[in-house]
Amino acid sequence: MVGAAESSLIATATYTMLLVVVPVILLTLFIAWRYRASNRNATYAPKWAHSTAIEVVVWIIPAIIILYLGILTWKSTHELDPYKPLESSVKPINVEVVALDWKWLFIYPDLGVASVNQLAFPVGTPVNFRITSDSVMNSFFIPELGGQIYAMAGMQTKLHLLTDHAGDYAGISANYSGKGFSDMKFRALAMSNADFDAWLKQVRNAPEALSMDVYTGVARPSEKVAVRYFSTVDPKLFSNIVAKYNYGNSVVGANCVTKG
Incomplete structure (x- = not known):
């Protein structure tokens, strides 16, 4: 759309x-x-200077x-303001996106699950994204569905997307972020409600839980990362990722004020 x-x-x-x-x-x-020089029939007007x-x-x-x-x-x-929610009679699904080196983490806060390098959502349902980075600045982009928007550490950006067609769409990083950049890709799966419920059941049956300790390992730089599911997620994970940079900035700012 x-x-x-x-x-x-x-x-x-x-x-x-x-x-x-x-x-x-x-x-x-x-x-x-x-x-042209050979056309002797063309008008020759060396003093011509203006035509209203x-x-x-x-x-x-x-x-x-x-x-x-x-x-x-x-x-x-x-x-088409990416921060503007899309009008729909269908309740939107919320997804928190974290750009890592060199993979994408998708957290579904209302559903309590998460995935790496795979994003799924029902057809005809607005998707409200909150996007951040736990590394260098990156850019979240699903070319067939909508415009890209930056992911920055310590900040949250927003994006709202909606599709009326089921499909397997390519998601990419649109901002160079190091040696693993070329393989920082994911798949965006637009599914029927039944297929999405089946996908959600599969994720909830995954053996891993995404706690803060497990996240530390997930966040380590890695390349060509396979799809990975987490059946439960620390509800404060996304806010903690954002806050850890803001805390550092506030400490630096306080030190600067003190020294001044």
């Missing part, structure tokens, strides 16, 4: 700009041919196009 709207915006803007680009290219070729008609065309038409694109972009970007 969001991805389709963004694709439509890009296509509309491109076609609109071609209204200027294509005529300019064609006129350039025509003028080069019409006023040409000035009107080259200024008014681009100005109208720029005004149209400005209004279109302003309206569309506000409608």
Whole structure:
């Protein structure tokens, strides 16, 4: 839904700009041919300097196009604000996302489960993401579903997505984050409600629980990480990940104030 709207915006803007680009290219070729040195029938006007008609065309038409694109972009970007919840009669599902080296951790706080490098959600259900990083700055991106948004340590960003079509979508990191960056991928599975319930049952039957101690091992840098499930999750895990950087920043700030 969001991805389709963004694709439509890009296509509309491109076609609109071609209204200027294509005529300019064609006129350039025509003028080069019409006023070639061998064409003795072309008008020779060495003292010509101004044409009101040409000035009107080259200024008014681009100005109208720029005004149209400005209004279109302003309206569309506000409608597609990643922080703006999507309107739906279906109750959204909440997912907390943690960017790690070099994998993605997905926590379902309302369901009490978590997964690594696999994101699942029901078709037709809005997904409300809260995103952070427990490493360097990264970028969360599911190209077919919507725009990317950054994941930063000590901060929370938001993203809202919705799809009406079941599918297995590619999720990637869109910000270089070290040697394991190229394999920092995940799959986003849009399922029917029945299939999602089956997936959730599978995760809840997983033998591992994601406590803070287990998370320490999960967070260690690793590459080409396989999908991993956790049947239970420490309910404070996400907030603790965010808070540990904020605590460090507040301590540094307090020290600076004291020294000053």
